[in-house]
Amino acid sequence: MKSFLLCSIFFTVTACAHTTTFTNAKAISHGSDQPNSLCEKFNLTNNEALEFFKKSKEIDGIAIHNEYDYLPCYVKGTISLSHDKTTKTCEFTIRAGGTAELACSNEEAKFYACKKCDDLLRDKD
Numbered sequence: 001m002k003s004f005l006l007c008s009i010f011f012t013v014t015a016c017a018h019t020t021t022f023t024n025a026k027a028i029s030h031g032s033d034q035p036n037s038l039c040e041k042f043n044l045t046n047n048e049a050l051e052f053f054k055k056s057k058e059i060d061g062i063a064i065h066n067e068y069d070y071l072p073c074y075v076k077g078t079i080s081l082s083h084d085k086t087t088k089t090c091e092f093t094i095r096a097g098g099t100a101e102l103a104c105s106n107e108e109a110k111f112y113a114c115k116k117c118d119d120l121l122r123d124k125d
Contacts (some may be wrong), residue, residue: 039073
């Protein structure tokens, strides 16, 4: 009986787990919050922006403030987000420090961070 109960709980939790899929990233612009040449080379391709979100995890505002570096360099664009059989287009800002903000219409912005994205975020000469 105990095994049956544990299996039932496992399947209920995994069946109800929601997955988010990112597709169709389009990097539109890049720049800096501060006027300087530090950010001139920071840019992402559409595929790199998509890969960032695929490798990242959603975090809260406290974690983004306490655990990640804020860098003024950014790339802005749009990305499609599929969740629970619905797809919407959202706007993103990815920062050189490995963080991002995702804003979907009529929803509170979400924060993402990627600790395994150094290869995507480094300068490309």
